Amino acid sequence: MDSNIYLPNLMIVEKITQExxxxxxxxLKFKDEEFGQKFEFKAGQFAEYSAFGEGECTFCIASSPTxxxxxxxxxxxxxxxxxxxxxxxxxDTMGFRxxxxxxxxxxxxxxxxxxxxxxxxxLPPMRCVIWNTLDTRENxxxxxxxxxxxxxxxxxxxxxxxEWGERPDVKLAVTVDPGxxxxxxxxxxxxxxxxxxxxxxxxxxxxxxxxxxxxxxxMTFPVLDKLGFKPENIYTTLENRMKxxxxxxxxxxxxxxxxxxxxxxxxxxELEALPAEY
Ligand SMILES: Cc1cc2nc3c(=O)[nH]c(=O)nc-3n(C[C@H](O)[C@H](O)[C@H](O)COP(=O)(O)OP(=O)(O)OC[C@H]3O[C@@H](n4cnc5c(N)ncnc54)[C@H](O)[C@@H]3O)c2cc1C
Ligand code: FES
Numbered sequence: 001m002d003s004n005i006y007l008p009n010l011m012i013v014e015k016i017t018q019e020x021x022x023x024x025x026x027x028l029k030f031k032d033e034e035f036g037q038k039f040e041f042k043a044g045q046f047a048e049y050s051a052f053g054e055g056e057c058t059f060c061i062a063s064s065p066t067x068x069x070x071x072x073x074x075x076x077x078x079x080x081x082x083x084x085x086x087x088x089x090x091x092d093t094m095g096f097r098x099x100x101x102x103x104x105x106x107x108x109x110x111x112x113x114x115x116x117x118x119x120x121x122x123l124p125p126m127r128c129v130i131w132n133t134l135d136t137r138e139n140x141x142x143x144x145x146x147x148x149x150x151x152x153x154x155x156x157x158x159x160x161x162x163e164w165g166e167r168p169d170v171k172l173a174v175t176v177d178p179g180x181x182x183x184x185x186x187x188x189x190x191x192x193x194x195x196x197x198x199x200x201x202x203x204x205x206x207x208x209x210x211x212x213x214x215x216x217x218x219m220t221f222p223v224l225d226k227l228g229f230k231p232e233n234i235y236t237t238l239e240n241r242m243k244x245x246x247x248x249x250x251x252x253x254x255x256x257x258x259x260x261x262x263x264x265x266x267x268x269x270e271l272e273a274l275p276a277e278y
Pocket of ligand 2: 241
């Protein structure tokens with residue numbers, strides 16, 4: 001049975017956080033604690049999470065590899081499996097298999113400035129990298145984060161945004177869409193690409209990591225071009241539909257690339273070589 005690549009690890013739901021309407025974070029502990037302590041992954045990787053009797057779905061690993069013994073996922077209720085996962089309670093058991101896919105090349109970014117740009121529910125893959133780099137802060141130059149959502153209620157990781165905002169070694173801009181602001185909102189109002197342009201980050205020795213809905217990514221790339229960022233210094237992560245996660249079923253391909261094995265992390269230079277369908 002151990003050789004079955006589709007056999008999930010059993011995980012106990014240790015903590016549930018309601019992040020935003022329809023969006024939850026689950027902290028999962030390995031039922032086999034010894035295995036859990038040895039479990040390793042790298043920032044950018046994803047996994048298949050299962051609700052028994054319903055099926056599997058794909059989420060990034062949203063916690064940092066620097067924090068051992070558990071993994072976290074953050075998901076929006078979208079359909080069959082995510083609705084079943086949303087009904088779980090603390091202490092319940094679910095399945096997890098992974099880690100899969102490639103990783104953000106964090107080791108190559110040592111000594112560089114990092115600019116994180118995220119929108120909506122796409123903060124989870126970036127949260128993994130943000131905590132990874134903050135937990136090894138001495139390895140990096142300036143760290144800037146621009147994050148936006150439709151309204152203040154839709155922002156995820158609200159307590160962590162506060163923590164990042166209070167750190168002297170992080171520059172944080174949180175924005176909501178025009179019209180989404182509430183009377184007590186004290187952050188920016190504007191779409192993410194406009195806030196990036198206003199922040200005017202230097203491309204010098206800087207890596208930009210962009211995760212968000214396709215329209216946000218499409219509108220952010222020209223802003224980064226205008227600021228002088230080179231395509232090889234811009235990274236994103238793709239969310240093509242997947243089934244097996246391990247390069248067997250052919251469900252996730254873009255041209256000759258399997259997003260589950262060659263991705264999900266791609267530099268913009270690599271994306272430019274792919275067919276436009278991604
Ligand atoms: C590498 C990767 C990482 C992901 N990380 C996250 C994450 O961290 N958090 C999160 O909430 N979601 C993430 N997703 C998307 C997530 O996999 C889907 O939302 C989930 O599988 C839906 O499962 P379901 O059974 O509940 O919905 P289904 O019943 O299968 O589908 C419900 C609706 O969602 C649409 N849908 C399903 N999957 C996708 C997709 N990949 N892209 C666009 N539309 C889709 C369907 O077309 C349908 O309209 C990720 C996907 C990939 C490939
Ligand atoms: S998900 Fe099966 S090949 Fe990529």
